[in-house]
Amino acid sequence: MNKKQAQPWDHPRFRTWIAVARACQLMQLTLARNIAHLDIKPPHLDIMLNLYRREGISQQELARKLLVGRSNMSMLLPQLEKRGLVERRCDSQDKRVLRLFLTEEGKAITEQAMEVQTGLIDQVMAGASEERCNDVADHMEGIIATLLAQGDRD
Numbered sequence: 654m655n656k657k658q659a660q661p662w663d664h665p666r667f668r669t670w671i672a673v674a675r676a677c678q679l680m681q682l683t684l685a686r687n688i689a690h691l692d693i694k695p696p697h698l699d700i701m702l703n704l705y706r707r708e709g710i711s712q713q714e715l716a717r718k719l720l721v722g723r724s725n726m727s728m729l730l731p732q733l734e735k736r737g738l739v740e741r742r743c744d745s746q747d748k749r750v751l752r753l754f755l756t757e758e759g760k761a762i763t764e765q766a767m768e769v770q771t772g773l774i775d776q777v778m779a780g781a782s783e784e785r786c787n788d789v790a791d792h793m794e795g796i797i798a799t800l801l802a803q804g805d806r807d
Contacts (some may be wrong), residue, residue, distance in 0.1 A: 666721055670714060673793075680777070687769050691762050692736075698770070701763040702738065709752045711744075738762060 661667045680693050688698060699719055703710070708717070716726045730753070733739040738759035744750035755763060778786060 655739045687773060688766050691766055697733060698766050700729060704753055704755045708754055711750050
């Protein structure tokens with residue numbers, strides 16, 4: 654009699670990973686619906702939040718922070734520039750480097766979107782204690798570090 658081989662989905666770690674991925678995907682879809690009235694999408698918001706926190710970073714630094722390629726940045730930034738939400742300025746010490754800044758309108762829209770995003774996070778995480786949230790964050794950050802280290806070796 655052949656013993657049935659365990660399938661990946663029978664493993665608790667696989668189940669956990671799928672649940673995290675699905676929760677992330679559903680959160681992105683819900684966030685997209687909830688910020689649609691601001692005429693931005695989650696990838697735009699990712700850029701704008703990073704510029705809000707780190708005004709004046711370069712396009713290359715931003716792409717690295719968001720784990721996206723330069724081509725993706727080259728597609729998204731002009732959309733935000735055209736709307737007058739983001740501007741590029743030459744670096745004062747190295748004219749080859751362009752620094753990214755939110756405009757006043759960009760800051761205002763980012764603040765509105767942050768309010769929506771924070772409300773959504775509060776809503777979906779309401780049942781989790783601060784300790785549990787920190788434990789999950791620590792674990793996810795460990796996974797991120799492991800995967801980034803693997804990427805450096807490839």
